[in-house]
Amino acid sequence: MMMLKTSDILKELSRTRRAAAGRDSRGRVHSAHAQRAASRVAPVGELDERVVFAARHSVVDTLARMGTSAQGLSSGDVEVARDLYGKNSVTHAKEDNLAKRLLDAFVNPFTAILAVLALVSLYTNVIAAAPTDRDPSTVIIIAIMVIISGTLRFTQETKSGNAAASLQKMITTTCTVLREGKEQEVPFSDLVPADIIRLSAGDMIPADSRVMEAKDLFVSQSSLTGESSGVEKTSAELPPVRGHRTSLTISDCDNIVFTGTSVQSGSATAVVLATGNQTSLGQMARVLDAKPPQTSFDRGVADVSRVLVRFMLVMVPIVFVINVITKQNWMDALLFSVSIAVGITPQMLPVIVTTCLAKGATSMSKQKVIIKNLSAIQNLGAMDILCTDKTGTLTEDHVVLERHLDVLGHDDDSVLGLAFLNSYYQTGLKNLIDRAVIERTDELAYCPVISDEEGTVEAVPENPIACLRDRYHKVDEIPFDFDRRRMSVVVADREGKTTLVTKGAAEEILSVCSSARIHGQNRPLTSKLRADIRARVAALNADGLRVIALASKKEPRPVGEFSTDDECEMVLMGYLAFLDPPKSTAAAAIAALHSHGVGVKVLTGDNDRVAAAVCNKVGLSPDDLILGSEIDALSDEELAERAEKTQLFAKLSPLQKARVVRVLRECCGHTVGYMGDGINDAASMRASDCGVSVDTAVDIAKESADIILLEKDLMVLDHGILEGRRTYGNMIKYIKMTASSNFGNVFSVLVASAFLPFLPMTALQLVLLSLIYEISCAAVPWDHVDSEFVARPRTWEARSIVKFMVWFGPTSSIFDIVTYALLFGVICPAVIGSSWAALAASAGTAAAAGLASLFAAVFQSGWFIESMWTQSLIVHTLRTPKIPFIQSRASAPLMVLTFSGIAIVTALPFTPLAPFLGLAPLPLSFFGWLLLIVAGYLLLANTVKILYIRRFGQLL
Template structure:
């Protein structure tokens, strides 16, 4: 019985799979074999089994995603983990170490052949070098894996979104989750995420240059084509990778991923390597300089050995070659590139948690150098909680009570207390708000999950009109109107008009328009006063414009409202409307001059958007950091100046420069203006580009915010393009280097601060790594050149004696280069990074002062190391210890152990000293728990190397007594003391110069 049920379940599953497979084949046939542009949209919807009114269900979309796969182009297969691990060995230094290993093995064979008893049983030097190479590779692999994870998490945060109709509601999903049959909802600024068949469009224009090469945006219409046409002429199709420049539309997705037109022509090359960041390029440059310097030093040392000690055997030659390799190993920090990538990736991920999503690691360097931040006003400097507070009509002025998006409030006369609003004024307010509600692309919804909570869908300014209309029930009065045509708002037109039919009045058509009052007024010839319509006089115009000035002076954003009954029920019957040979209107937006003529002025609204309380402090902090804040807005100059003065961007009474004034300037005058003016009003998007280019010509590093599609050129041209994460379009987000998840100006300033901290931390671990490695080079070089003076070589002895072994130097690098340097990369802020002027991009990461600091610490480190060795050798400069019964070799092993340990501790003290170029190491000494953890682990491992017997053989060490440990720590601490003295002197010099660091 059980087996029969299993068989039935299995058969049922097979049948379901077969049905689904058949469906997939049918859908795939439509996608591959049928031209949707020649098929009616309803037939396309039927073939893809989707209702265009509700879209796919979530369950169905999930099933199709599993069947068709993610909506993305195929890429090169991921690199296997074993290849990534082997890639850690693809380094010239590693090749050098392998040569050293071969030399060590040869030396071991020779020693075995020429030593009674066979010598050492195994080639310890070679084994240790190989072991350290493997450990280094493991650390590098782990660091790169962490960096990849951080970047992958960042990519998920910046993943493009697409608006689709699912379960009857418009939702935003990751573009990769779009499936065939989805209903895509398009708006101005959206990036088209898949190929699709349009079934609705209003003044829709799409830029298809990326696909067809057509430089002018293409008008789109849903009508079925009569014959097959070239890609660029398929006006009822949308294509993946293109962008909406104007209008709105809806389409059925017919192709995703590799089944799109872009997918068919995609170049299927293997993934290319990421371009090196400026920091990485400079690090490569530094490594080359160090490598060249080491080669020169190695040649000098070998020559000195040949002249002073001579090569008396093959052992001497081999030891000398190992010494040269030791110098190379000592000079260049092998893990530098990996540590740099990890620190940048972790820093960027940390910034993302604070709502600043930096898309590229290389942008961090630019962030810390910003000298000007150009910001939009609405939503960035202000709360973006737009509220209609005033309605001014020809018969009076009322105030709408209530704040936020909750439609709760009423109208009262301005200055009239609780006096009832006259009926004539009430009717005009209704007409004004009704026009604003109909000529509107926004929406207001009550949250399903939180009843009583309202969600604004679309532009906050438009939503504020809907809220105001619902407060006074104007929306009910105009509920019978249905939109039939639209002339969309653009930043150039500064107005919007729709044509609506009144279903309660024989379907008669009326034009409703809204826009900037001074702009809309130019299209009005009549005015509605007290229930009657009369000609608009010059006196009326002056009164209206004076009211605009008054409201703007009170920081209100003003919008004018107008209307015109057309007296017909069909657009084709409107006088002046042009139709084609079939009697159809091709695109109503192209006939805006007819639609928007002879309008009747209804009134205007005053909308307030209060400044964000935290922005004033952020502006002050930016100013303290030498960063100028510039406000750029399309609002009225008086409104802009008022908000700017409230935020501290300009002094009270300061003026704003308008777009018209910018147009009248030549390049020289423009540069002078932008160097002085910090507020720009009534500007178009192209003015943003002119402003940012002018600032850049003056040597500024400019950040520019934007949200609309037309902001993209300015955002892309800026040194730091910043897109709004909430209100920003996909086109702008793609053009930007940084996205604000909260659309808040304070987040930009916080990101600049974080960028400066990250850059400071990079300089910290570079100072630490390079000074420590230079200290190793100086130790080896000084030990060879002064071998006789220090007692490293004894009078009459033959052969080459080096101060430290190659395995010891390798161990020091492994111990001190990885964990402490990585811990310094996440060091908390030690200096006041916002108390200094912005860094220029031309400034070197490692400047002259740092090189002096590196050389100074390196010399001190080498000196204390060699002094410590000298104290345990016979015939030394500071002590003249007698050779004990065990002989010079045993004494040399003890001295090497001393030098080895002193150098390790000196570098750990250097880690504390390197946390700041000027500030004392004792300020915030215990603030970095990761650094202290790394120091503790390093000390523990060094103790293990000294006291574990088989490691004594591998590293040429011997156990040290208590007194020796005191000597090691005491001498090593001199590095910290010397650093403190050096910093105190430099602080005094800086103070005398008046330099803030």
């Protein structure tokens, strides 16, 4: 094939790209007529077209296609390529600027309601009012509340964002590149397509590249595919496509190394195919550009806001009309109606919600959990399904030697001893398998020395590694290659007797064995014995174990003459079974999650057998597992039906994971969390209600997450879920208590407006009462939450708020009306010395007008105090389904603030501020009646609470 010059190819591509972008060679804009010309670098399926071509063609064809050679690019070619493709970096999501973060902190449905009320109050109380009647207090109070709430949210989320950003350390990573025949170290960002790179153990893969030459190359692809074991990479082209399938996936490409993966062992030379956003990692990142779905918290806030708005739209006009009819003063009626609207709205709601979330974030930070998005705390508490990857979450994310067995499947330390000699003395870079063998040998209590030809083991009580090194020395080795798929080491003992020790894949080892060591004797490998061995290996694989076979041969040939020809007529000694073991805490954490009402589902790109074995060990059922190949054939409805019953999904692509999460949310109605740390998990985290990652995750995963764990442990996540439910519990108890109390006040005002000759409370008194009550509720975020409440998932239920208001609001109105009757018929006449009827009969005189004003002030003071007592004490009744103060006690801060609020309001009529507030002192007899009224109210409220729980099954 004719080799084109690199510069010619790059210049042609440059012209094609400029034409496709609508620009000529000087960068000037013209008609975009050449879009199709750029299709040669368009993605095909999940992978870039260049990657697909290189995977299916030889190294020679690939180099020709890329316009390069084994000597690498020239400096001029590099500059042209960099101008064409840009830097080798994936475009990450941009951080919100200061203005956007401020807007998000201060603009939400709750503050919008308050803002509308503030504008109405500004007009009625300030702009349209007479100069002597102007009262900006309502506007000021609302503004202070909004500022406090927004500042708390902005400060907490900025702090969390900074903490998350600090995890992403800026490290300049370099790679070895061959240019003009010379090796040089360059930053990842300087790589361009067609560069030739050198790779060795420990290297990060800087770009999607085609392997040209490889020696014992194993690559960790877990961040992309979830595969726990290293993947072998070779330079061989892929076999021809079978069937109708034309696209390739990452797992198919055994000759391609991908950005974001790393070299476990071996070395390689590769040609760069795609960089930056054109890589597989970059294409996955594009999925994250879509607007995230509305979460459980978002829906809950919107529903509660709609309930409050509808309630105001119904009640406020009714209050206005009744007051206009009865008082004949539309301006006073309008001012009072606006005050009612303010009183209906839980003004401290934004502050309480933000404080609850901030307090939850602080508590979780002490458990090494960083909250990037405050609303994620409540989403975490509402979660009833947790989807998680397997590797590193349920497992330790490293390979261990689980068993070392003889041919019959019995534990045999002599097999481990031989395996150690092979792994320790091979000169190639130690891969995960070798390290696991050495670590397991080091754990033995004695040295497994093979003492005779029958393979018996001499138990020598000394350090096993030092002992084996002392008794055996290396003579020669036959390195690993991808044709044989095995490697051999020749060792000699103290007497000079040599032994060839070979390990490799079971089938490859069987192919060079003629006998097997059974009960200390070498027995011929008959067809039946071979079948038994294959069945035993299959059974180990079914348990999720990766099996390596081990063979040996005594005195193969004289020293210095060993070769692959010696790997014949060998004796099969046994097997090594490896596993990425489950975490010690995984089973307990999953049991805890289940006990708290959270179902766990494993979504992995790894092998189904391995995943099933892990699930069995941690308490999850692998029955009814769904494979990625099945998912594409199912409709959303069919997938939803199966997903409800399935706990394991295996061999999934990143988009299939995201689809499972979406179906569980949208079709099944679950609140879904997703925990992962790989690039293949990012789309699923974005599709979930709450994305969870860890500080060691790839950048894209951390950017997609709402919560970052500093320890990848499901038990930590379980603690976070409980904290989320406590946070929600305190938010919902405030909303329900305040909404029902305010509804009762409005209902009471309606009755008073219809029958009283004056307002039961002035607009200023209503706003002041609401303010003091709301401040006393500021300690709700620090209140205790009953253990029964956090035992199951909790979501926003706007309809339950309406039911709560309807049941408990009128309960308080009954005693408000009793208070009206007491004040109007007993207390006020006793203070004034005259009934209202007598005052009305003598209306027109200055004395009568003064007494009427005092009558109203005493009445308003009485209801002012009674409202505060009942509103504050009912907090302790409604905060728990248990008996207040006895079975469940509020936190100390809440106790102090509520009783301080009662004391302040009770004292106000007796202070110098009373005339300014329109209040008047009350007689001592009033407080005796007040105690009876409050006791009766609390008794009735507890009775209603019992009936409510019987009817609806829960209180909050």
